[in-house]
Amino acid sequence: MYDVVIVGAGIIGTFIARELSRYKLKIAVLDKLNDVACATTKANSAIIHCGYDAKPGTLKAKLNVLGNPMFDSICEELDVHxxxxxxxxxxxxxxxxxxxxxxxxxxxxxxxxxxxxxxxxxxxxxxxxxxxxxxxxxxxxxxxIIGPFELAVALAENAVENGVELLLNTEVSAIEKNDELFKVQTTAGVIKARYIINCAGVHADHINNMVSKEWFKITxxxxxxxxxxxxxxxxxxxxxxxxxxxxxxxxxxxxxxxxxxxxxxxxxxxxxxxxxxxxxxxxxxxxxxxxxxxxxxxxxxxxxxxxxxxASAEKGDFIIEESNDVKGLINVAGIESPGLSASPAIAQYVVQLIKEINGGFAEKEDFNPHRKKVMRFIELGDKEKAELIKNDPSYGRIICRCELITEGEIVDAIHRKAGAATLDGVKRRVRPGMGRCQGGFCSPRVMEILARELNKDILEIVKDSRASKILTGITKEQ
Ligand SMILES: Cc1cc2nc3c(=O)[nH]c(=O)nc-3n(C[C@H](O)[C@H](O)[C@H](O)COP(=O)(O)OP(=O)(O)OC[C@H]3O[C@@H](n4cnc5c(N)ncnc54)[C@H](O)[C@@H]3O)c2cc1C
Known part of the structure; x- marks a missing residue:
């Protein structure tokens, strides 16, 4: 049984998870896809807006203006560009x-x-x-400007380091509320929780409408x-x-x-x-x-x-509130632009809301806001590169020639908490395949590293979704 189940591991779900991991709570983040940040969070303009565009008095305006100045310290803590x-x-x-x-x-x-x-x-x-x-x-x-999926991955990693469970490939298909408890039907079984935070992006209407009579629509x-x-x-x-x-x-x-x-x-x-x-x-x-x-x-x-x-809501503003008819269901919906810019402030707003509903939460003494620094070979000076290679020769093997990404960086991305398990998962974390050849040269090498490090058959390595098989069989036996 969880205290809080967060549906959706985009920037909003991962930010709320990280913010809630400051408290003594049992928290799970569920996502139907097989990595974090695989939906809108991976495909946007990546701008941290200032907040002149949204109408005064709206949540969009308030949370954008509050969110923008928070990025310097958060990106420092999480080592994000x-x-x-x-x-x-x-x-x-x-x-x-x-x-x-x-x-x-x-x-x-x-x-x-x-x-x-x-x-x-x-x-x-x-x-x-x-x-x-x-x-x-x-x-x-x-x-x-920011790396939005880099940030979501860092938030997920830091949340997991602070005790949050990340349950990928877990699609919510039905929700019931009995007494004080939610029973969430998922493709990975039934999950029970006291609170549900709905951060399901363009599908947030679907999640709400599973359990609430107050339907809304996301276009x-x-x-x-x-x-x-x-x-x-x-x-x-x-x-x-x-x-x-x-x-x-x-x-x-x-x-x-x-x-x-x-x-x-x-x-x-x-x-x-x-x-x-x-x-x-x-x-x-x-x-x-x-x-x-x-x-x-x-x-x-x-x-x-x-x-x-x-994820466009009918009224044009973010919907961030507890459902009127289903207590304990908190919708964080209609989070279109400036959702990324507002995301740190949205997370704090939601945590405050749920704390008020619950009458507070006990804080953890050992919350760690930092994640382990990411070694980025291309950003190092010659001396640092030589030292790194001396300590670990895998940083001396370039796998992606366009972006100058080393084997050491890929191995690290795979073994971190909330680590990469797919070709695109590696690409989103450390960039092999983001360059001019778009993975034409490095993809087979990255697949070999994934298979080796995860102890899988290379035929099981997918591009992104579970169905996105790359190899179907061996053409030539040696
Ligand atoms: C074209 C475009 C440009 C943008 N530009 C900017 C910008 O420059 N600056 C800015 O501030 N904002 C921008 N935005 C908005 C910003 O990208 C979004 O506000 C933000 O990414 C929303 O994140 P999210 O976590 O709510 O949604 P998502 O990233 O979509 O995450 C929702 C998650 O829920 C999961 N999910 C859905 N249904 C289920 C289910 N049944 N069970 C389990 N999991 C489920 C999905 O798999 C997904 O991972 C832009 C958006 C777009 C589309």
């Missing part, structure tokens, strides 16, 4: 200049101090490659992106937005924490929550829209494309 690069929202005409002024006023109302409207003349000194047709911009120096809103090679990495140094519309924040051009360039997303309401296709038509729309901000985007350096699904 995070950079405050700043952002520019561009205006191209007088009407959009009015929108910028509205955004500025909204930002001030939301409590921001460090935002500015800048004139056309200042733009090129802030970002040399901006289009000549930009008429002005809203400049927000505190905007940041998946699809967004598609290009990823450009690192050789295009100096195209922009800041996050370049266009003026937002009611469908979202528009098409962006931005650097990633690892030095690539991201271009996207578009915005399209769809029905199918499994539909992660990228399409020629929508990517062409992204391409044309982005070139309004930056004319010389080298799309010939595009190395991959991807899609993410926003």
């Amino acid at each position: 995070f950079k405050r690069v700043g952002s520019l929202v561009l205006a191209f005409n007088d009407e959009e200049m009015n929108t910028l002024n509205e955004l500025y006023q909204r930002g001030i109302q939301n409590g921001l101090k460090n935002i500015y409207v800048v004139e056309k003349e200042q733009l090129k000194s802030l970002e040399p490659n901006l289009s000549d047709s930009a008429a002005g911009a809203l400049y927000a120096p505190d905007c940041g 998946p809103r699809r967004g598609q992106y290009f990823v450009l090679d690192k050789s295009a990495g100096d195209l922009v140094s800041k996050v370049i937005f266009q003026c937002p519309t009611k469908m979202g924040k528009g098409v962006l051009v931005l650097p990633t924490v690892h030095g690539n360039i991201l271009v996207g997303p578009d915005s399209e309401d769809i029905e199918d929550k499994q539909n992660l296709e990228t399409t020629m038509e929508r990517l062409e729309h992204v391409r044309t829209a982005a070139m309004k901000s930056i004319q010389n985007i080298p799309f010939d350096k595009s190395i991959t494309s991807f899609t993410g699904l926003r």
Whole structure:
């Protein structure tokens, strides 16, 4: 029996788990997929927004503004890449200049101090490659970029180190509430809990509607992106937005924490929550829209494309509350953008809520907020590299030549708490396969290492989901 069961191991579920692991509680995080951060958390713009976009008075505004400044210390504790690069929202005409002024006023109302409207003349000194047709911009120096799946993995690892159980491949199929207890039917058996925290992303409506009569609906809103090679990495140094519309924040051009360039997303309401296709038509729309901000985007350096699904709730705000008719069920739903930016504040808000419902929780004396440092070969100086290889020669074997990832880093990613067990799990943690060849060369080597370290047959190693088999059999016996 658990005190708390968290459904969903995306950024929201893992953040809440880590925050709750400060207390003497028996906690499980369930996810139907076979790794953390495999849904929306792995496919978004990776921006830590400042909080001028959300309507004043909404949870989105409040939790975004609270969340943004928390990232420096959390990323330090968890050894996760995070950079405050700043952002520019561009205006191209007088009407959009009015929108910028509205955004500025909204930002001030939301409590921001460090935002500015800048004139056309200042733009090129802030970002040399901006289009000549930009008429002005809203400049927000505190905007940041992060590795979202890297953060979720780190949070899961730290939560597990602090006693949380991570139950992957565990899909919730039904929930009953009898007396004070929930009985959660899953593909891995029945799990009992006193509280359920529903962090199931685009499926949060499904989880709520299993047990509550107060139904709500989450619409998946699809967004598609290009990823450009690192050789295009100096195209922009800041996050370049266009003026937002009611469908979202528009098409962006931005650097990633690892030095690539991201271009996207578009915005399209769809029905199918499994539909992660990228399409020629929508990517062409992204391409044309982005070139309004930056004319010389080298799309010939595009190395991959991807899609993410926003979890859009009918009322437009985050739903973070205890269900009215099912006490002990806490919904954390409709967490579309700025959900990543707000995630540390969402976690604290939810923990406060559940503490109030329960009448407090006893704190652990031995909570450890730090995770073991990750050895990143590419970031070390020559002397440190030599020392590392001397101590462990596996750090001297390069497996991914595009990203310069060593065998030692891959082995470490596999054996950490909440470690990698799939090809993409390794890729999300330490990046082999993220480079120009997209795993063309390193994938077979990574599979061999996974099979060896997990003591599995290589035929069992999957790309990502349980069904994503890579090898089907041996073609040539030696
Ligand atoms: C295109 C796009 C761009 C975005 N850009 C930004 C941005 O730049 N900045 C920002 O702040 N926010 C951004 N967001 C929003 C941000 O990505 C989300 O708010 C955040 O990732 C939501 O995380 P989550 O944990 O709620 O959901 P998810 O990451 O989707 O996690 C939900 C988990 O629940 C699991 N689950 C579902 N059903 C079940 C079940 N029945 N049983 C067990 N497990 C289940 C899923 O497998 C999944 O792992 C963007 C979103 C999109 C789509």
